[in-house]
Amino acid sequence: xxTPRKRRADRQQDLIEAARRAMVxxxxxxxxxxxxxxxxxxxxxAVLYHYSDLQDLLLDAHHAGLERFYQARVRRVxxxxxxAGKLVVTIRSGLPDGPDDTDVRLLCELGGAAGxxxxxxxxxxxxxxxxxxxxxxILESGAAQGVFTLAGPALTIARNLVALEDAYGCxxxxxxxxxxxxxxxxxxxxxxxxxxxxxLDRPDVPC
Numbered sequence: 001x002x003t004p005r006k007r008r009a010d011r012q013q014d015l016i017e018a019a020r021r022a023m024v025x026x027x028x029x030x031x032x033x034x035x036x037x038x039x040x041x042x043x044x045x046a047v048l049y050h051y052s053d054l055q056d057l058l059l060d061a062h063h064a065g066l067e068r069f070y071q072a073r074v075r076r077v078x079x080x081x082x083x084a085g086k087l088v089v090t091i092r093s094g095l096p097d098g099p100d101d102t103d104v105r106l107l108c109e110l111g112g113a114a115g116x117x118x119x120x121x122x123x124x125x126x127x128x129x130x131x132x133x134x135x136x137x138i139l140e141s142g143a144a145q146g147v148f149t150l151a152g153p154a155l156t157i158a159r160n161l162v163a164l165e166d167a168y169g170c171x172x173x174x175x176x177x178x179x180x181x182x183x184x185x186x187x188x189x190x191x192x193x194x195x196x197x198x199x200l201d202r203p204d205v206p207c
Contacts, residue, residue, distance in 0.1 A: 011050060012050050012051075012060075014040055015040055015042075015047060015050055016057070016060050016064050017064075018036050018037075018039035019031070019039075019057050019061035020065065020106060021039045021102070022036045022039045023058065023106055024102055024105050025039075027109060027112075028109045028110060028113040028117075029113050029116070029117075031054075031058070032054075033048070033054050036054070036057065059119065059123075062106065062110060065102070065103040065106045066107075066127050068103050069094060069103070069131065070127060070130045070134065072093075073089075073090060073093050073134065076089060077134070083138055083139075083141050083145060083148060084142065084148075084196075084198050084200055086138045086142075087135075087138050087196070087198075087200060088200055090135060090138060091161070091165070091188050091189060092185055094165040094169070095168060095169055095172065095181055095184050095185060096172045096173055097181070098180075098181060099172055099175045101172075101173060104169045104170070105173045107124075107166075107169070108169075108170045108173060110123065110124060111166075128162060132158045132159050132162050135161050135162065136155055136157075136158040139154040139157055139196070148196040148197060149196070149197035149198075150197070151194065151195045151196075152195055157196075161188065161191070161192065164187070165188065168184035168187060168188065169184070172184060
């Protein structure tokens with residue numbers, strides 16, 4: 001009994017990945033079930049067997065990408081002891097791996113569609129608020145421990161850090177000629193240094 005369920009779950013995961021590729025190629029608004037099927041190497045009927053509504057599949061595909069930018073980062077930061085290290089890791093892990101980063105490209109697609117789709121708008125709002133809370137917790141903890149000397153409210157600094165992540169992430173995936181991952185990290189760190197009073201130059205913290 002457990003093996004068929006596992007196979008079904010694996011197939012659904014394959015479809016989620018296929019949907020993500022299709023959305024990058026055709027856009028969140030324009031993707032069709034036949035395009036998802038082509039990416040998955042299946043018929044449209046086979047896709048509908050697992051997802052009777054294409055929108056349900058697209059939402060699952062977006063949720064899979066969003067997990068990386070909150071839950072996965074919270075888990076990663078939990079492994080770092082000091083607030084400065086936590087902040088560096090959080091900043092670095094919020095940016096694309098490179099211009100072909102599917103997760104960030106999908107976030108940019110989602111942002112474009114959010115003005116026309118309330119569900120997508122709600123997804124992005126929730127992600128933004130959670131990321132702000134994540135940064136705010138690190139900043140307030142660092143200030144309480146005497147590691148940071150904040151030059152403004154933690155909430156304001158946190159909101160700006162997330163906004164910088166979003167802006168530079170989109171610049172990277174749109175292949176800006178002078179802003180790559182390393183440049184974006186340094187630009188965001190320069191803002192964070194000014195508002196935390198900390199050098200934030202921990203080379204031993206993994207990217």
